[in-house]
Amino acid sequence: MAIGWYLTVSVLIFCIGLTGVLVRRNPLVILLCLELMLNAANLALVAFARMHGGEAGQIFALIVMVVAACEVTVGLGLIVAISRRGLAVDVDELRELGG
Amino acid sequence: MSPTTWGWLVLLFPLLGTVVIGLGFKKLGEGLAGWVGTAMIALSFVCSVGALISLLGRHAGTSGAGRELTSSLWTYAAGGSLDAKLQILVDPISVFMILVVSGVSTLIHLYSISYMKSDAGKSRYFAYLNFFVLSMLILVLAGNFVLLTIGWGLVGAASYLLISFWYRRNTATKAGIKAFVINVVGDVGLVLGTFLLLRHTGTVSFLQTFRVLPHVFHKDSTDLVAACLLLLVGAFAKSAQVPLHTWLPDAMEGPTPVSSLIHAATMVTAGVYLIVRMHPLFELAPTAAAVGAIVGCVTLLVAGSIALVVTDLKRVIAYSTMSQIGYMIMGASAGAYSAALFHLMTHAFFKALLFMAAGSIIGAMAGNQNLDKISGFRKAMPFTFICFIVGGLALSGIPPFSGWLSKDQIIGYLLQRGGGWAILGVLGYVGALLTGLYTFRLIFRMFWGKPCAEAAELEQGHLAHAHTPTNPMTGEEEDTEVGFPGPEHAIAERELPMKVAMGMLAALATVGGVLQIPGVDHVIQNFLSSSFVGSKLASLSAEPSTGTAWLGLVIGAVIGLVGITAAFVIWVRKPGVAPALQARFGGVHQFLVNKWYFDELIDLVIVRPVLALGRIGDVVLDRGLVSGGLTGGGTGVVEAGSALVRRLQTGLLRSYAAMMVLGLAAIALYFLVNAS
Numbered sequence: 220m221a222i223g224w225y226l227t228v229s230v231l232i233f234c235i236g237l238t239g240v241l242v243r244r245n246p247l248v249i250l251l252c253l254e255l256m257l258n259a260a261n262l263a264l265v266a267f268a269r270m271h272g273g274e275a276g277q278i279f280a281l282i283v284m285v286v287a288a289c290e291v292t293v294g295l296g297l298i299v300a301i302s303r304r305g306l307a308v309d310v311d312e313l314r315e316l317g318g
Numbered sequence: 319m320s321p322t323t324w325g326w327l328v329l330l331f332p333l334l335g336t337v338v339i340g341l342g343f344k345k346l347g348e349g350l351a352g353w354v355g356t357a358m359i360a361l362s363f364v365c366s367v368g369a370l371i372s373l374l375g376r377h378a379g380t381s382g383a384g385r386e387l388t389s390s391l392w393t394y395a396a397g398g399s400l401d402a403k404l405q406i407l408v409d410p411i412s413v414f415m416i417l418v419v420s421g422v423s424t425l426i427h428l429y430s431i432s433y434m435k436s437d438a439g440k441s442r443y444f445a446y447l448n449f450f451v452l453s454m455l456i457l458v459l460a461g462n463f464v465l466l467t468i469g470w471g472l473v474g475a476a477s478y479l480l481i482s483f484w485y486r487r488n489t490a491t492k493a494g495i496k497a498f499v500i501n502v503v504g505d506v507g508l509v510l511g512t513f514l515l516l517r518h519t520g521t522v523s524f525l526q527t528f529r530v531l532p533h534v535f536h537k538d539s540t541d542l543v544a545a546c547l548l549l550l551v552g553a554f555a556k557s558a559q560v561p562l563h564t565w566l567p568d569a570m571e572g573p574t575p576v577s578s579l580i581h582a583a584t585m586v587t588a589g590v591y592l593i594v595r596m597h598p599l600f601e602l603a604p605t606a607a608a609v610g611a612i613v614g615c616v617t618l619l620v621a622g623s624i625a626l627v628v629t630d631l632k633r634v635i636a637y638s639t640m641s642q643i644g645y646m647i648m649g650a651s652a653g654a655y656s657a658a659l660f661h662l663m664t665h666a667f668f669k670a671l672l673f674m675a676a677g678s679i680i681g682a683m684a685g686n687q688n689l690d691k692i693s694g695f696r697k698a699m700p701f702t703f704i705c706f707i708v709g710g711l712a713l714s715g716i717p718p719f720s721g722w723l724s725k726d727q728i729i730g731y732l733l734q735r736g737g738g739w740a741i742l743g744v745l746g747y748v749g750a751l752l753t754g755l756y757t758f759r760l761i762f763r764m765f766w767g768k769p770c771a772e773a774a775e776l777e778q779g780h781l782a783h784a785h786t787p788t789n790p791m792t793g794e795e796e797d798t799e800v801g802f803p804g805p806e807h808a809i810a811e812r813e814l815p816m817k818v819a820m821g822m823l824a825a826l827a828t829v830g831g832v833l834q835i836p837g838v839d840h841v842i843q844n845f846l847s848s849s850f851v852g853s854k855l856a857s858l859s860a861e862p863s864t865g866t867a868w869l870g871l872v873i874g875a876v877i878g879l880v881g882i883t884a885a886f887v888i889w890v891r892k893p894g895v896a897p898a899l900q901a902r903f904g905g906v907h908q909f910l911v912n913k914w915y916f917d918e919l920i921d922l923v924i925v926r927p928v929l930a931l932g933r934i935g936d937v938v939l940d941r942g943l944v945s946g947g948l949t950g951g952g953t954g955v956v957e958a959g960s961a962l963v964r965r966l967q968t969g970l971l972r973s974y975a976a977m978m979v980l981g982l983a984a985i986a987l988y989f990l991v992n993a994s
Contacts, residue, residue: 240975249971310971317969 225266233259244309246301250294257287321376321408322389324369325459328416329406331362332452336445343441352431355444359427359451363420369413378848385409385848386525388461399520407461407524410846414659415458415591422583422666423451425819429674430575432813433681436804437573443483447579450476454584458591463512463522470508470552470588474501477585481572486802487789493568500565504555508592511548514541515599528598528852538605546599546606549592553610557589557643559617564917566640570632573803574677577632581639582670587662590643593650594659597853600651608738610651615742615749618644620914622752626759627910631679631687634760635672638713641749642669642725648746649728652739653855656834656843657727663842664720664830668712671705671823678702678816679764681807683772684784689760694769698776702810703765705820710761712827714754714878717871720830725750726874727834730867747877754881762889776809783807836871837864 232255239252261280268276302308335358339351346354378385390405406412427447434440453476457469475498482494512522518534518541519527535542553559558566566586570577580586593600593610600607621640628634642665649658680687682699696703712719715726729750732743772782783805787796796802810816833841850856888895900907909915 237979241972241979244972313971314969317967 222266222270226263229259229263229266231259232256232262244311246294246298246308246310249310250291250298253294254287254291257283319368319372320387320389321369321372321413322387322406324365324372325389325406325408325412325416326391327365328362328369328420329452329455329459331358331365332448332455334358335448336452339441339448340445343445346441348440351441351444352427352434355448356424356427356431358448359420359424362451362455363417363424366413366416366420369408370417373408373410373413374845378851380851382409382848382851388523388525390461394464400516400522401462401526402464402522403462404465405461405523406459406465408459410849411591411595411659412458414663414842414846415587416455418587418663418666419451419454419458419583422670422823423447423579425823426575426579426583426670426674428815429578429677429819430573432808432816433575433677434573434804435808436806438802438804439483443480443573446476446479446483447576450480450579450584454588457588460524462524463516463527466592467505467509467512470556471505473556473585473588474498474505477501477569477580480576480579481569483572483576484803486796487571489789489792490571493565493571497565497569500562501555503562504552507548507551507555511545511552514545514548518542524595531598531602535602537602539603542599543603543605546596546603547609549596549599550606550610550613553589553592553647554613555589556592557586557647558640559589559613559644559647560620561916561920563617563621563640564913564920567628567633567636567913570630570636574632574673574680577636578670578673578677581636581673582666586639586643587646587666590646590650590658590662593647594655597650597653597655597850597856601653601853601855607651607653611648611739611742614644614647614649614651615745616644617641618648618749619745619752622749622756624910624913625756626752627907629689631676631689631692631760631764632673634689634756635669635676638672638753638756639665639669641753642713645725645728645746645749648742649731652732652735652742653853654728654731655850655853655856656846657724657731659846660834660842661721661724661728663833664712664724664827667823667830668709668719668721668827671820671827672709672713674816674820674823675702675706675709675810678705678808678810678820681809682776682781684782684807685787685803686772689763691770692764693767693773694765695773695776696765698769698773699809699811701817701820705810705824706761706765708824708827710757714757714882715750715874716754716878716882717875718828718831720827722871722875722878723831723835726871727836727867729874730870733870734866747873750874750877751881754878755885758882758885759889762885766890767893781807781809781812836867 236252236255236259240249243249261283264276264280335355339355343351373385376384386409388405388407390403392404394402434443437443453469453472457466457473460466460469478494478498481497482491484490515527516522519530521527555562569580618641621637625634625637628637646658646661679692679695679702683692712721715722729743729746732739732746775782788794789796810820834843
């Protein structure tokens with residue numbers, strides 16, 4: 220099977236994630252969409268690794284997963300903290316850093 | 319030991335005194351500070367005598383170079399022909415000066431021990447006093463313009479410290495500032511003159527400058543005259559000559575021994591010394607020398623006339639100093655170098671004595687120095703009275719006192735030189751008449767007449783001490799905590815150190831003239847002659863013959879006596895004359911009481927324009943250009959820019975994300991376009 224299909228799927232997933240990040244207001248969903256974007260990138264990496272027959276891309280995909288896990292931990296922690304303090308769980312409401 | 323070693327020792331002891339008293343006053347205790355200070359200056363005097371003996375042991379040679387020794391400790395800067403070193407020059411002029419300075423200063427220190435005994439700041443006082451003497455010794459021993467300028471500046475600083483010594487008095491701090499500012503004007507003149515000379519001669523050393531002088535300047539060349547005039551500005555400011563004299567009467571705010579020191583030894587003589595030291599320059603620039611002589615003569619008459627009407631005891635003596643320094647500046651500018659230095663020495667004796675006697679009177683008056691309040695002290699204070707009479711007679715030039723011989727040598731020289739100089743000489747006689755008049759006005763008003771309350775009390779054996787100390791100038795009550803003269807007062811009759819100092823000075827003021835009597839001996843002239851070998855003006859032929867000299871002396875004595883007799887008639891015989899004269903010549907009297915309006919003139923010509931300029935600078939430059947234009951404009955630009963950028967910071971997470979996406983898209987597009 221040609222590499223094109225893998226990449227097509229990867230681009231589709233990436234765009235779905237990106238759109239989710241840009242349009243959704245719930246931080247939990249934004250986090251999920253970010254996860255989608257990272258995994259789309261992982262898919263592309265693994266596809267290229269397979270095509271070239273090297274293992275660097277696969278290792279890189281593993282590292283991205285580790286980073287994603289960390290990011291989710293921090294992100295979820297923040298969301299729990301926000302909801303515990305009784306603040307709105309909505310990124311458009313959390314805009315105190317505005318100049 | 320060589321003369322230069324003695325010279326360094328002369329400087330070492332006052333320095334040691336300053337440091338030891340200044341840093342160790344807690345260990346020394348109040349009582350010891352005065353004695354340590356006095357001992358240090360006395361040691362300095364002993365070393366000056368050592369330098370004299372050692373210098374006399376050398377042959378001057380035909381050029382006088384045998385008695386011109388330099389020694390340097392280290393180099394400040396060297397490059398090309400410039401050789402700025404810490405260098406002293408020991409020659410007859412400087413040895414003469416250190417003898418006078420350290421000798422008279424020793425006696426003034428001794429006097430101060432008693433006079434300042436109840437002052438809270440005694441240690442500070444003696445540390446300053448030692449520092450003052452050190453500065454003056456540096457000034458006169460300096461071997462180049464660099465060290466001269468250092469000494470010159472230090473003398474100004476020390477005078478500031480001592481004039482405003484009683485710093486709780488507003489009048490004293492103001493007088494100190496005035497003295498310092500006017501002295502800085504002089505410092506600027508001196509430094510600029512030095513630079514102008516350096517530009518042509520390429521050296522700062524005195525001896526080197528004099529050596530190359532005839533090769534780089536022709537007679538009366540513009541630059542040399544300008545340099546000499548700038549040096550004269552320095553001399554006028556230090557020596558209180560018109561129009562830079564207004565600080566001297568105000569300097570009377572300092573303790574009386576300080577006035578004595580400033581007037582007799584350590585400060586106002588610096589200008590005379592400078593002109594004598596720079597005599598090769600002035601002889602090559604006769605225009606500048608003439609300016610110096612004329613200013614000296616004007617000062618002599620202006621100060622003499624003001625002294626006739628001033629009612630402050632110390633200020634009368636201050637104006638008489640200005641007047642006498644006028645004689646010296648006139649003589650030194652005309653070429654009567656040894657006569658000017660001789661008068662400097664005798665003046666140091668009798669002026670120090672007069673101030674000490676005045677201090678004794680002020681002590682008896684519990685700090686008051688207004689002549690209208692002082693009278694009839696003759697019986698109450700016999701010792702002070704005798705000292706005052708001796709000083710007054712020497713000042714008025716009455717035989718056989720020292721001032722008689724020294725003053726008339728200057729006038730005699732001027733008459734002998736002839737031409738316009740003779741006019742100055744005749745005006746000198748007019749000054750002598752004024753001197754007799756104002757000196758004995760002072761004496762008659764203080765010692766004759768009905769004893770005032772304080773004098774009557776003192777006759778009963780009780781010394782007056784003020785209940786509530788007040789500032790004698792303004793009458794306001796004094797802060798008695800610090801910087802205050804102390805509640806007790808000292809008079810010479812009861813204090814041995816004061817008596818010893820005044821007694822010795824009285825003896826010197828009486829017999830000091832024997833060093834140089836026309837036709838009999840020429841001790842000072844012979845000693846100094848090796849310094850003036852190259853001078854045409856100073857050679858013996860330019861000086862009057864013995865007969866003429868004696869004729870001049872007789873005329874001088876007669877004029878002095880006429881002045882004294884007039885004073886006796888006006889202030890003792892017919893007490894109504896003085897008020898009558900005041901009423902008759904009200905305008906003149908007012909003019910003199912206001913000191914020829916010099917303060918007002920300086921205020922109008924310099925202070926006000928400078929203030930106006932400052933105000934313009936404040937409004938236009940500082941507030942308008944700098945605060946408004948530069949600072950305001952700069953902050954305006956930054957503020958506007960940040961207001962613009964602040965809009966981007968919305969705080970909306972999704973807009974940030976969108977911007978990141980757009981940015982990444984733009985970068986990707988850029989690379990894609992470039993790749994194809």
